Amino acid sequence: MPANDRVSTTGDLLVPAGSGIPGGLVLPATELVERFSRSSGPGGQGVNTTDSRVELRFDIARSAAFTDLQRSRALQELAPRLVDGVLTIAASEHRSQLQNRIAARARLVNYLRDALLPPPPPRRATKPSRRARQRRLDSKKQRGELKAGRARVRDD
Numbered sequence: 001m002p003a004n005d006r007v008s009t010t011g012d013l014l015v016p017a018g019s020g021i022p023g024g025l026v027l028p029a030t031e032l033v034e035r036f037s038r039s040s041g042p043g044g045q046g047v048n049t050t051d052s053r054v055e056l057r058f059d060i061a062r063s064a065a066f067t068d069l070q071r072s073r074a075l076q077e078l079a080p081r082l083v084d085g086v087l088t089i090a091a092s093e094h095r096s097q098l099q100n101r102i103a104a105r106a107r108l109v110n111y112l113r114d115a116l117l118p119p120p121p122p123r124r125a126t127k128p129s130r131r132a133r134q135r136r137l138d139s140k141k142q143r144g145e146l147k148a149g150r151a152r153v154r155d156d
Contacts, residue, residue: 013109014027018113020070020116026065027065031062032057035054036055039095052092052095053091056091059085060078060087091107
């Protein structure tokens, strides 16, 4: 993730400016809740003793960091991942708790940036041109003649 080097593990979380976030966002540290637990998988003796798995929770529905439009767009786009308006991200891919905290925060930034993108412009329906329709019919006719040439010859 390219955002890893810009994500801090303490304090406020900065979401850089982009499409849908013209001035960027600052998520207050008080709105980010981190829980630590033991990670599963490989890691030797350390996996049984260190709480390296990070669960980051962010309450989108009650956050003061968003405008009303941003909040409604984020809630709509992230709806499958939300439980009561709270986005939960678990990171356990690294052996270090610090690296998992950075990964979870970077993932949160990416989710929010993707969710706050403005919707794409509506599709304008178009019709194929007369020439395109004729080419299609010609190719269908040619294909049919090719297949008809493969048929058995009947003696009548």
